Amino acid sequence: MIKHTFLDAHLVGRGLLTESQxxxxxxxxxxLKSSLPVTLLKLGWIDLMTFEELLDVKDSVR
Incomplete structure (x- = not known):
């Protein structure tokens, strides 16, 4: 069973990624030994605006 973080739920809930992705x-x-937002940006799966949004989401949970 996979334990999802708030960021995972945000990505799937907003339709930015599927569970498989x-x-x-x-x-x-x-x-890559990087954060999930950095990984997604490196893979080209998100743009810079979405990257910024994910950083804000990640910081708001802390």
Missing amino acids: LVQARVQQHK
């Missing part, structure tokens, strides 16, 4: 992104995140 989220799993693939988490694998790449582990390989």
Whole structure:
């Protein structure tokens, strides 16, 4: 069973990623040793505006 973070739920809930894409992104995140927003940007799956939004979401949860 996969434990989802608030950011994961935000990405899937807003339709930015599917569950399958989220799993693939988490694998790449582990390989790249970076945060999920940075990984998604490097993969080209999000644009800079979405990247900024994800950083805001991530910071608001802390």
